[in-house]
Amino acid sequence: MTTHPDETGKGLRRGSVGLLAAVSLGLSSVAPAYSITVTLGFVALAVGDLAPAALLLGFVPILLTAFAFRELNREMPDCGTTFVWTTRAFGPVSGWFAGGWVPQTATLVAMAALAQVSAAELLDLLGPDGAADRPGAVAAVGVLVLGLLTWLARRGLRLAAGVQYVLLGLQLLALFGFGVAALARPGAATPSAAWLNPLAVDGFGPLAQAVLLCLYIYWGWDALITTNEESRDSERQPGQAALISTLVLLATYLFTGFAALSFAGTGDSGPGLGNPDNAADVLAALAPPVLGDPLANLMRLAVCVSAAAALLTCLVSSPRGALSMAAHGALPAAFARVHPRHRTPSFGTVVFGSAAAALLVLLTLVSRDFLGDAILCIGLLIACYYGTTALACVWYFRKRLRGSPRDLVLRGVLPLLGGLMMLAAFARSAHDMVDPAYGSTSFHGVGGVFLLGAGSMAAGAVAVLAARARFTRFFRTGRADVAARLVTTED
Structure with missing residues (x-):
């Protein structure tokens, strides 16, 4: 295919993403304000005031996996990534x-869940009383939010990145403002280094549960790497942005976690982090006593914005992954269509936005609990593909690991440890999810979360069989074809 100088081999616009924009996309895709508010309480219920230790320990396999992503991207900068x-x-x-x-x-x-969260918070802030508790109203507003963000994502990366700067800035300002205010409140405890000691946790089970929860709040930073072909330095910049994003997330979460613990403690009543009534939305419970009611609404706005920002990044990253699969003959050619003016995968963007809207409506009609369990099963999928990617790094570079100490460590030892940790998390997640008490639904004594997670992977196995029949050339010569079509800076 003939390309213009400002286009990649797939028709995307070169040089439209700088380092700051890539970091912004990576951070926004994680939805830090939303992720910490829906996770910190459950972590505290599991390990008490050692929640910061769980946040730190859960970061380790994420960091090790980030090294694998960086090294693989240096070798093969393609928007198909994993x-x-x-x-x-x-x-x-x-x-x-x-x-x-x-x-x-x-x-x-995740897109369906994020649309629901953004819509519910928006209705809670701006809608009539009780609107946020009506599933139909939430689903309708969620579909509208998806429509608006799909339009933005289709318009191009520069516009999407500009919007993300504003949305991410609001999130970080709200989180750090909350943290400073909480630490400054009279009676707040002095943060203790002992809260970072994972060896003080009473038993492996609670620690494993807390770490698994923490994996979810770091997930999503790899979305920025799908813009590698549009980056100004496709081989190095996305990997640098991935590491910067994960480190900024760690600092943000630890600061917020320390501040919340210092102010609220781990009591099981009132604002305490050990109160089960607060677990699902910690910052909403703590914001009024910390910031006062008027400013507490800003925290709700931050959560709404956080979910919307992550949703926008998903609408940027997933269509690019599908574009690469189509370009390599693994999906219908329609997914490789690029808008002639905006240079975005317009067909894939509309398909993913529409599919997320349909899934949101479907799961809302079935049960709000069903949607909640669908969100929980994501942990199983995260551990699966992060672990596989880390091990792919080790296997791909296996013949070069003796070339230098750097290669041995960054392409071998660290990704191997990360991959093994992720697969261990996968096995532990599957074991815990079988329990019918895990999540809100069950079927014949088996947890609904496990059935959804295992069911989605079983559906994937069936989809592979169907794809093999449809895309025979890719499944016959895919490895060689991918190698021949890899994007380089000289395209």
């Missing part, structure tokens, strides 16, 4: 399933 890398390392079946189906499914479920 799909391309896993295909090159393990072959087309693994690439299509673990690098394509699993992350795309996790993202689609």
Whole structure:
């Protein structure tokens, strides 16, 4: 295909993403304000005032996996990321399933959840009394939010990145403002370094549960790497942005966690983090006594904005992954269509936005509890494709690991440890999710969360069989074809 100088081989616009924009996309995709408010309480219920230790420990496999993403991107900068890398390392079946189906499914479920959260918070702030408690109203507003953000994502990365600067700035300002105010309140405890000691946790079970919860709040930073072909330095910048994003997230979460613990403690009543009534929305419970009612609404706005920002990033990243799969012959050619003016995968963007809207409406009609359990099952999918990608790094570079100490550590030892930790998290998650008490639904004594997670992966296995029949060339020669079509800076 003939390309203009400002286009990549897939028709995307070169040089439209700088380092700051990439970091912004990575941070926004994690939805830090939303993630910490819906997770910190459950972590505190599991390990008490050692919640910061769990936040730190949960960061370790994420950081190790980030090294794998960075090294693979340096070698193979392609917007297909995990799909391309896993295909090159393990072959087309693994690439299509673990690098394509699993992350795309996790993202689609997350998009439905994020649309619901953003709509509910918006109705709570601006709608009539009780509107946020009506599932139909929330679903309707969620569909409208998805429509608006799909339009923004389709218009191009520069516009999307500009919006993300504003949305991310509001989130970080709200979180750090809350933290400073909480630490300054009379009676707030002095933060203790002992809160970072994972060895003080009473038993492995609670620590494992807390760490698994923490994996979810770091998930999503890898979305920025799908813009690698549009970055100004496709080989290095996305990897740098990934590491910067994860470190900023760690600092933000630890600061917020320390501040919340200092102010509220771990009591099981009132604003305490040990109060089960606060677990699902910690910052909403703590914001009024910390900031006062008028400013507390800003925290609700931050959560709403956080969910919307993450949703926008999903609408940027997932269509680019599908674009790469289509370009390599693993999906219908329509997904490779690029808008002639905006240089975005317009067909894929509309498809993902529409699919998320349909999923939101479907799960809302079935049960709000069902949607909640669908969100919880994402942890299983995250551990699967992060772990597979980390091991793909080790396998792909296996013949070069003796070339230098740097290669041995950054392409071998650290990704291997990260991959093993992720697979251990996968096994532990599956074990815990079988319990019917895990989540809100169950079927014949088996947890609904496990059935949704395992069911989505079983559906992926069926989808692979269907794809093999449809895209025979990719499944026959996919590894060689991917190698031949890899994007380079000289395209």
